[in-house]
Amino acid sequence: MASGTTTPPVLHGPTAKEKKYDRQLRLWAASGQAALEEAHLLLVNLGSGVVGVETLKNLVLPGIGQYTILDSATVKEEDLGVNFFLDESSLGNSRGQATCKFLQELNPDVKGHFIAESVEGFISKPQSLKAYSLILVSAPIDPSILSQIQQHATETFVPLFYIHSLGFYAHFSLQLPHTWPIVDTHPDPVSTTDLRLLKPWPELLAFVKGKSAGLDDMNAHDHGHVPYLVLLLYYLEEWKKEHEGKVPSVYKEKNEFRDIVRKGMRSDNAEGGEENFEEAIAAVLKSLNEPTPTSAVKEVFNAEECKNITKDCPNFWIIASAISTFHANTSLLPLPGSLPDMKAQSSDYITLQNLYKSKARADIASVLSTVRSLEKELNRQTSIEESEVEAFCKNAGHIKLIRGRPFHVAKTGEKITWGDRAKTMVNALTDEGSLVLLYIGFLAWDLFCGGDAEKVPGTHDADGDATTLTQTARGIIAKLLTEADKELEEEELETVHEKVGQICQELARAGGAELHNISALTGGLVAQEVIKAITKQYIPVDNTCLFDGVRSVSSVLKI
Amino acid sequence: MERVEVAAAPNGVANSRQRWKYLDKMLTRSGPFSDPDTNFGDPVIQILESRKILVIGAGGLGCEILKNLALSGFKDIHVIDMDTIDVSNLNRQFLFRQADVGRPKAEVAAEFVENRVKGVKITPYCGKIQDKDDDYYRQFHIVVCGLDSIEARRWINATLVGLVDDNADSLKPLIDGGTEGFKGQAKVILPTLTSCIECQLDMHAPRPAVPLCTLATIPRQPQHCIEWAHIMAWEEERKDDILDTDDPEHITWLYQKALKRAQEFNISGVTYSMTQGVVKNIIPAIASTNAIVAASCCNEAFKIVTSTNPFLGDGNNYMMYTGDDSVYTYTWEHLKLDDCPVCGNLAKELEVGRDATLEELVAGFADRPDSQLKKPSIRSEAKSLYIQFPPGLEEATRPNLSKKLSELVEDGEEIAVTDPAFQIAFKYKIKFTS
Ligand SMILES: [Zn+2]
Numbered sequence: 006m007a008s009g010t011t012t013p014p015v016l017h018g019p020t021a022k023e024k025k026y027d028r029q030l031r032l033w034a035a036s037g038q039a040a041l042e043e044a045h046l047l048l049v050n051l052g053s054g055v056v057g058v059e060t061l062k063n064l065v066l067p068g069i070g071q072y073t074i075l076d077s078a079t080v081k082e083e084d085l086g087v088n089f090f091l092d093e094s095s096l097g098n099s100r101g102q103a104t105c106k107f108l109q110e111l112n113p114d115v116k117g118h119f120i121a122e123s124v125e126g127f128i129s130k131p132q133s134l135k136a137y138s139l140i141l142v143s144a145p146i147d148p149s150i151l152s153q154i155q156q157h158a159t160e161t162f163v164p165l166f167y168i169h170s171l172g173f174y175a176h177f178s179l180q181l182p183h184t185w186p187i188v189d190t191h192p193d194p195v196s197t198t199d200l201r202l203l204k205p206w207p208e209l210l211a212f213v214k215g216k217s218a219g220l221d222d223m224n225a226h227d228h229g230h231v232p233y234l235v236l237l238l239y240y241l242e243e244w245k246k247e248h249e250g251k252v253p254s255v256y257k258e259k260n261e262f263r264d265i266v267r268k269g270m271r272s273d274n275a276e277g278g279e280e281n282f283e284e285a286i287a288a289v290l291k292s293l294n295e296p297t298p299t300s301a302v303k304e305v306f307n308a309e310e311c312k313n314i315t316k317d318c319p320n321f322w323i324i325a326s327a328i329s330t331f332h333a334n335t336s337l338l339p340l341p342g343s344l345p346d347m348k349a350q351s352s353d354y355i356t357l358q359n360l361y362k363s364k365a366r367a368d369i370a371s372v373l374s375t376v377r378s379l380e381k382e383l384n385r386q387t388s389i390e391e392s393e394v395e396a397f398c399k400n401a402g403h404i405k406l407i408r409g410r411p412f413h414v415a416k417t418g419e420k421i422t423w424g425d426r427a428k429t430m431v432n433a434l435t436d437e438g439s440l441v442l443l444y445i446g447f448l449a450w451d452l453f454c455g456g457d458a459e460k461v462p463g464t465h466d467a468d469g470d471a472t473t474l475t476q477t478a479r480g481i482i483a484k485l486l487t488e489a490d491k492e493l494e495e496e497e498l499e500t501v502h503e504k505v506g507q508i509c510q511e512l513a514r515a516g517g518a519e520l521h522n523i524s525a526l527t528g529g530l531v532a533q534e535v536i537k538a539i540t541k542q543y544i545p546v547d548n549t550c551l552f553d554g555v556r557s558v559s560s561v562l563k564i
Numbered sequence: 565m566e567r568v569e570v571a572a573a574p575n576g577v578a579n580s581r582q583r584w585k586y587l588d589k590m591l592t593r594s595g596p597f598s599d600p601d602t603n604f605g606d607p608v609i610q611i612l613e614s615r616k617i618l619v620i621g622a623g624g625l626g627c628e629i630l631k632n633l634a635l636s637g638f639k640d641i642h643v644i645d646m647d648t649i650d651v652s653n654l655n656r657q658f659l660f661r662q663a664d665v666g667r668p669k670a671e672v673a674a675e676f677v678e679n680r681v682k683g684v685k686i687t688p689y690c691g692k693i694q695d696k697d698d699d700y701y702r703q704f705h706i707v708v709c710g711l712d713s714i715e716a717r718r719w720i721n722a723t724l725v726g727l728v729d730d731n732a733d734s735l736k737p738l739i740d741g742g743t744e745g746f747k748g749q750a751k752v753i754l755p756t757l758t759s760c761i762e763c764q765l766d767m768h769a770p771r772p773a774v775p776l777c778t779l780a781t782i783p784r785q786p787q788h789c790i791e792w793a794h795i796m797a798w799e800e801e802r803k804d805d806i807l808d809t810d811d812p813e814h815i816t817w818l819y820q821k822a823l824k825r826a827q828e829f830n831i832s833g834v835t836y837s838m839t840q841g842v843v844k845n846i847i848p849a850i851a852s853t854n855a856i857v858a859a860s861c862c863n864e865a866f867k868i869v870t871s872t873n874p875f876l877g878d879g880n881n882y883m884m885y886t887g888d889d890s891v892y893t894y895t896w897e898h899l900k901l902d903d904c905p906v907c908g909n910l911a912k913e914l915e916v917g918r919d920a921t922l923e924e925l926v927a928g929f930a931d932r933p934d935s936q937l938k939k940p941s942i943r944s945e946a947k948s949l950y951i952q953f954p955p956g957l958e959e960a961t962r963p964n965l966s967k968k969l970s971e972l973v974e975d976g977e978e979i980a981v982t983d984p985a986f987q988i989a990f991k992y993k994i995k996f997t998s
């Protein structure tokens with residue numbers, strides 16, 4: 006069981022690539038990096054075109070496979086005051102070509118392409134979007150073209166981003182495929198600790214019995230090195246004897262239990278206490294909980310895809326179904342098998358660690374056997390790798406399912422509808438922490454110019470356009486209230502109108518201008534979400550993010 | 565790649581504002597939240613172009629900050645960094661190329677941005693911030709920090725607080741950014757007016773060190789074995805070599821030692837990458853988080869100088885950012901501490917046991933999240949209790965170390981603590997707990 010007899014791994018230093026990417030491999034590992042290197046991104050670069058290029062910068066650096074910039078603009082003097090990936094030599098040339106070249110210089114491992122064609126022309130060709138694994142669009146764009154891209158993304162399960170960066174404000178919406186499960190969510194290590202203290206298994210109890218025998222008579226050294234986990238299980242058994250076999254469940258009982266543990270600590274020493282007991286005391290409240298699956302995990306178990314697995318469904322659902330069976334049978338999730346560090350003798354700790362590891366392996370074996378019988382039942386062609394089942398089991402408590410939703414495409418003459426989100430959005434209207442009014446401002450902005458960069462609010466008359474924009478935004482709010490069948494009190498509505506009016510003034514003030522700082526910041530946010538979408542690690546924005554650079558606040562809305 | 569060296573734009577608009585058409589929307593138009601006293605147009609543009617701004621750090625954040633400030637219309641930028649370029653910087657420090665490895669960061673970064681953005685002047689200094697005196701720092705209007713060292717932050721913070729006098733120009737806003745993986749923070753400090761780095765020190769609490777006895781006798785984690793190799797085995801077996809954490813031979817040696825020890829204790833998981841991470845205290849870093857935090861800092865610098873919109877510092881002064889689970893920011897006001905040793909005027913209360921020794925107090929200053937002083941010297945109102953430098957004084961005050969605190973100071977007495985890393989004295993008021 007111990008690894009003492011295995012031969013040491015062959016010694017070799019890191020490869021050149023591992024050295025270059027060291028700081029990011031510590032986050033998304035080789036598997037995430039491989040996924041990045043497989044990806045091919047399309048940037049539909051419109052408007053003043055900075056935010057998309059800044060996004061690409063943050064993706065070329067970590068080594069995305071390929072990118073293509075679709076941009077028909079010619080580099081003008083004003084581009085040089087806002088876009089870092091252009092210089093004097095680019096003036097008069099294709100902006101797509103020039104930005105592509107300067108971005109490419111950042112990383113020789115990345116392949117950059119450009120298409121200096123209008124988006125209308127490009128998209129009218131059949132299959133033109135087929136090559137790309139992810140698409141970014143920066144406003145302003147003709148709404149009918151945006152709809153076409155959106156439809157393509159929906160049908161081919163390609164993640165699509167729609168981005169605005171205007172003055173001090175920014176927005177992006179992320180449309181993920183309808184079913185977007187994530188296994189490797191990278192939860193906080195503290196929250197993944199599952200010690201199963203309330204459901205110990207016989208081998209663990211046997212170890213506890215051995216280690217805690219004669220606790221009161223132990224010498225100082227031994228007493229101070231009983232692992233806290235053993236202490237907790239020992240005192241729990243004592244507690245159960247006096248409480249009809251029940252464990253402390255409510256806060257008051259846990260407090261009482263904690264006092265019992267505290268009384269066991271010896272304080273007649275130089276330190277005035279014992280570290281292992283301190284650790285036990287500190288762990289009482291957080292470790293004595295029935296392990297119940299989070300709502301995110303239940304959502305996966307209850308998903309149609311989990312209940313009705315098919316011959317061709319993704320591996321995720323087969324494993325999720327097997328784990329859901331495991332949970333139905335045991336009311337437990339597979340044990341992650343990791344053990345936090347604790348004051349203990351090396352050998353005791355290693356034994357304990359191995360007890361947890363073998364239990365985890367047993368759980369994985371049980372899930373795996375269910376997976377195999379499901380595969381057989383469904384007549385699936387290839388069997389799922391054991392390592393995939395293992396990784397899933399280790400993170401079973403933290404899996405997540407996101408339901409991708411299409412974002413709004415604001416078109417003149419077409420009503421903006423909110424569906425099942427209408428009521429929530431109405432509540433958000435008066436919520437200080439929400440930036441839904443800024444989102445509505447951006448919808449109004451799209452309606453105002455209809456995707457025409459020459460007609461954006463504030464091009465000439467900031468004040469006049471702000472008034473029109475405000476009216477449009479108020480109209481969107483009125484229709485939202487009607488759809489949700491809700492009303493605001495007069496005073497509330499006045500405040501909402503005043504606030505959205507200010508947002509519209511600030512949007513019109515920008516006159517379509519990007520501020521480099523805001524586009525750089527938004528480019529950071531979007532790139533981070535692209536990395537999550539490509540690596541299928543960490544949890545992406547669901548599904549709209551807003552940034553207000555006036556107050557330095559952000560907000561995420563599910564639209 | 566050809567470059568036109570002379571600032572001669574083909575259409576002769578190099579000196580017109582055409583290049584700044586977008587920026588000028590914000591510099592010439594007022595907004596609903598902008599300061600009513602702002603003189604939009606030429607006056608604001610003049611101010612922006614004449615303000616001297618200092619950037620500390622030319623690493624992941626620094627590269628972004630230099631680019632952002634140049635494209636925010638700043639014309640006179642200085643940058644300090646003591647490091648040279650390493651290959652592992654290239655995944656995010658986008659002003660550097662493979663061919664630049666080994667060159668000073670400040671110099672390469674300044675050269676690159678000056679070449680790319682015509683009309684901006686960037687003056688590099690390749691060295692330590694501590695090399696420069698008050699007169700040097702007095703010339704700037706704003707300081708933007710993109711550092712990974714808490715000690716350097718504390719040093720510049722104390723320096724800027726020290727510069728403040730009756731003259732309004734003596735107050736230099738300090739904008740500080742920091743990142744770790746998908747997390748980061750950006751904050752604005754108005755020295756003496758709002759919460760400073762020292763007030764916020766407990767937000768940068770160091771990771772608790774593993775006790776030496778664990779390393780020596782009861783290792784349980786692969787990291788314990790690596791720390792053992794790093795701290796103990798090296799000292800024992802190679803004490804004549806100075807450990808260079810950038811030398812692959814040294815890291816390989818530590819890795820092999822750690823691996824062997826791990827096998828003795830049946831501990832698994834020691835890898836080369838982990839060895840490097842533990843020994844060099846590597847913090848994961850990516851381009852996107854740097855972009856977010858640096859841009860937030862520069863957005864605040866731009867607003868402070870141009871008054872085009874309200875800035876952090878007046879009320880809310882701190883933005884925390886987390887990007888691993890969706891996108892989350894928390895913007896709030898970190899309150900100034902009256903007993904801050906740098907910017908407050910009250911001595912900080914220090915609870916100590918009457919029977920604790922001076923030695924315990926000295927050791928405690930390194931661990932306390934709100935002090936983090938590694939080589940403290942301590943004076944009471946009446947006498948020197950323990951002075952670490954020069955050696956003569958150390959020897960003379962050493963006998964005090966084993967004495968009880970109650971023999972050395974009164975309850976309620978003030979002590980002054982100094983540390984070679986900082987140029988100020990930290991004031992504490994002793995309060996006996998028992
Ligand atoms: Zn302070």
